[in-house]
Amino acid sequence: MNTLTIAWKSIRQRRVASLLTALSVALGVTLMISVLVINGVIDRMFNQTASGYDLIVGPKGSPLQLVLNTVFRVGAPIENLPYRYYTELKNDPRIEEAIPFAIGDVTQKGGFPIVGTIPRYFALEYIPGRHFRINSEGKFLPSTWDSVIGSAVAKQNNWKMGDEFSLIHGSAESGHVHDEKFKIVGILAPTGTPNDRTVFVNLRGFYQVSGHEKPLEEAIRREAAFFGEKVDEEKLKALLKENASHDHHDHSGHGHAHAVPDSQKEVTAILVQMKGDRLRGFATIKFQSELQEGNQAQAVNPIQQITWLMTNIVGNVRTMLIVLTSLIIVVSGVSIFVSIYNSMSDRKREIAIMRALGAGRTAVFTIILSESVLLCLGGGLLGILLGHGLVFVASPIIEARSGLLINPFAFSSVELVLLPILVVLASLVGFIPAMTAYRTDVASTLSD
Amino acid sequence: MSLLLENVKKSYREPDGSVLPILDIERFELKENEQVALIGESGSGKSTLLNVISGITAADSGKVTIAGTEIASMAEVVRDRFRAERIGFVFQTFNLLPAFSALENVLLGMSFSRKKPNRDRAKELLSLVGLEHRLNHHPKQMSVGEQQRVAVARALANQPKLLLADEPTANVDLANQDTILKLLRDACAQNQIAMLLVTHSQEVANQFERVETLTEFNKVHAPV
Numbered sequence: 001m002n003t004l005t006i007a008w009k010s011i012r013q014r015r016v017a018s019l020l021t022a023l024s025v026a027l028g029v030t031l032m033i034s035v036l037v038i039n040g041v042i043d044r045m046f047n048q049t050a051s052g053y054d055l056i057v058g059p060k061g062s063p064l065q066l067v068l069n070t071v072f073r074v075g076a077p078i079e080n081l082p083y084r085y086y087t088e089l090k091n092d093p094r095i096e097e098a099i100p101f102a103i104g105d106v107t108q109k110g111g112f113p114i115v116g117t118i119p120r121y122f123a124l125e126y127i128p129g130r131h132f133r134i135n136s137e138g139k140f141l142p143s144t145w146d147s148v149i150g151s152a153v154a155k156q157n158n159w160k161m162g163d164e165f166s167l168i169h170g171s172a173e174s175g176h177v178h179d180e181k182f183k184i185v186g187i188l189a190p191t192g193t194p195n196d197r198t199v200f201v202n203l204r205g206f207y208q209v210s211g212h213e214k215p216l217e218e219a220i221r222r223e224a225a226f227f228g229e230k231v232d233e234e235k236l237k238a239l240l241k242e243n244a245s246h247d248h249h250d251h252s253g254h255g256h257a258h259a260v261p262d263s264q265k266e267v268t269a270i271l272v273q274m275k276g277d278r279l280r281g282f283a284t285i286k287f288q289s290e291l292q293e294g295n296q297a298q299a300v301n302p303i304q305q306i307t308w309l310m311t312n313i314v315g316n317v318r319t320m321l322i323v324l325t326s327l328i329i330v331v332s333g334v335s336i337f338v339s340i341y342n343s344m345s346d347r348k349r350e351i352a353i354m355r356a357l358g359a360g361r362t363a364v365f366t367i368i369l370s371e372s373v374l375l376c377l378g379g380g381l382l383g384i385l386l387g388h389g390l391v392f393v394a395s396p397i398i399e400a401r402s403g404l405l406i407n408p409f410a411f412s413s414v415e416l417v418l419l420p421i422l423v424v425l426a427s428l429v430g431f432i433p434a435m436t437a438y439r440t441d442v443a444s445t446l447s448d
Numbered sequence: 449m450s451l452l453l454e455n456v457k458k459s460y461r462e463p464d465g466s467v468l469p470i471l472d473i474e475r476f477e478l479k480e481n482e483q484v485a486l487i488g489e490s491g492s493g494k495s496t497l498l499n500v501i502s503g504i505t506a507a508d509s510g511k512v513t514i515a516g517t518e519i520a521s522m523a524e525v526v527r528d529r530f531r532a533e534r535i536g537f538v539f540q541t542f543n544l545l546p547a548f549s550a551l552e553n554v555l556l557g558m559s560f561s562r563k564k565p566n567r568d569r570a571k572e573l574l575s576l577v578g579l580e581h582r583l584n585h586h587p588k589q590m591s592v593g594e595q596q597r598v599a600v601a602r603a604l605a606n607q608p609k610l611l612l613a614d615e616p617t618a619n620v621d622l623a624n625q626d627t628i629l630k631l632l633r634d635a636c637a638q639n640q641i642a643m644l645l646v647t648h649s650q651e652v653a654n655q656f657e658r659v660e661t662l663t664e665f666n667k668v669h670a671p672v
Contacts, residue, residue: 002559010547013547353543353545355504356502356531356539357537357559358528358533358535358561358606359528359559360529360560361528363560442499443495443496443504443505446495
C-alpha cells in the first residue's frame, strides 16, 4: 500500500469535508478557466482583427472611437468624410488599396450593424493569413442591392440566400425603417471577428437608400469647407434648380437605380493598405504624420489603438479578473489547510499507529502532504472540466449575444502551469498539518 | 538470542525540571522463539519498556539488541525501518485504522518495510486468524475479538523476529481472551517468533512457561 493509497483512504474517510474542500478549489479553477478562455477569445479578437490593412483614415476626433466603430462596429462614427476625399486618396501613388466604409444603419431584425463597402474589402485578410470564405453559391456584393451577411447574423436571424431585409435608419431606437430592401447573395464562414455580426451591403446601394445621400446644397457647402474651397453660388443655384426637376423619384423596393452624385456621398472611414514591402512601415508612419498635420482627416494605426485599449482597459480588467480568481483559489487552499489541520487532532492516533508499525516521520509527513495535493489536484482537474463545460454551455449564448466565437476546448497556456501552481499551493497549505504529523510523539499519543 | 537489554536506562523530565527515572535494567534477555509473560503493575514502566525495545522511544543509555542487531544507537529513520521489518506489535486497544478494511489494515502493516505488500500473504494471515470471511469489513463492522485478531494478523505481516504484545487481551471478553492468546502463541511458535507479552493479569501470565515481574529486574522501584 503506497503513500497515495493511504492518503486517498484518509480522504475517503472524511468524504464530506474532503468533497467540500475539493469543490471550493474546483470553483476557483472553474472561474479561472472561464476567464482564461474568454480572455483568450477577446485577446485574439482584439489583436488579430485589424490585420488586412495598415491604417484607418477617418475624420478628426478620437482615434479609439474611429477604430472601435470601423473595426468592432461599436459606438457611433465620429463624423463623415466626403466621398471625394476617398477618391483622391485612392489615387495616391503611395496607396495600394483604399476601401471605403459607410457605417450607420442596423438591420430591422436583430439590430445588426450595416456596413456599406465595396467587394474588394473581402479580398483583405481578416486576421493574419486568413481570407474571408463565403458559401459555395455566394458572391461578394456584385450588384447594387446585394448583401453579404456574417455567420452569426445568418444563424441568429435564420436568414438564407435570397432572403431580403430592411434597414433601420441610424440606430434601432430611431424606429425609421427604410423602404429599400437588400438581398442576401452571400453568407460568410465564421471568422471569430466582429464581421460575423455584420451585414455588408454594396456601397452603391447604401447611398441609394433614401436619406443616405446628403441634401445637395449642404453636401456641396460641406465638401467645399472640407477642402477649403469657395462655393460658386451661381453654379450652386443652377444645380439646385436642375436637381429639383428630377426629385420625387420612387425609392420603394430595390432594383431602381438613381445615380447619387459623388458630392452627396460620404464615408465614415477608409481602410488603407500602403504600397511597398520592406519600407512599408516607414511609408505608413510618414503618411500618417502627414495626415495628422492637416486638419481634414486622421490616419490611425488600428494595432496601436488596440494595443492601447488592451494595455490600459481590457488588460487591466483581465488582470483584475485573474487576480480575483487566483484569490478564490488561494482561499480554497486555505480551506484545505483548515480541513486537514482540524482533522489532525482526530488523526494523531492514526499517525502514531502508523509510526508504531514502522512508518518514518518522513512517511507520515508525505502522507499528509499527499492528501493536500490530492485534494488540490482533484479539485483543480474537476475545475478544469467544469470550466470548459461551463464555457461549452455558455458559448452559444455568448456567441448569440456578442458574436464572439468561443471554442470551449481551447486550452490556454496558463492552464499548463495551473496544475503545478496547485501542487505548490497544496504543498504550502499542507506543510503545517504535515509537520504536525511529523512531530507526533508516538509513545504519548498511543498511551492516551 | 532474540532480545537482549543491557544497562538500559530511561527517564523522563518532569515539568518542574526534575528527572523521573522509569527504567534501569541491567540485563534482560529473550532466547530465540521464547515466549515470556511480563507482569507489571500500572505505571511500572511496562509501556515505556516496550517502546524502548521497539525503538519508538530511544533509551537514555544502554544497549537494545534484537536478533543480533543493536538498535539503541541507530538513527531514528533506520530504527523505524528495523521496527517495520523485524518487530510485530499488538496493542491493548487494537489500534486498527478505521478507514481501512481488515485486509487493508494487514497490508498497511506491510507498507513500511522494504518488501512489497503481498496481498496473498495478507489473506493467508487473516485466514490463519479465522477471518477469511471478513476481509473487506471495516473495524467498526467487526466485534472486538475480531478486531484483535486482525491486529494479530497485522503484527505477523512482515514475518518479524520479535512480537511485542501490550495487554492484548485486556479489552476482550473471557472467551476471546483464550482464543487470542492461543492464536498469538501458536502463530509465534509456528513462525519461530519470540514473544514478549506484557500483562497485569496473573491468569494470562500463568499460561506462559516463563513469567517475569518487571519490578524484579527494573531497578527503578518507584512507580509513576
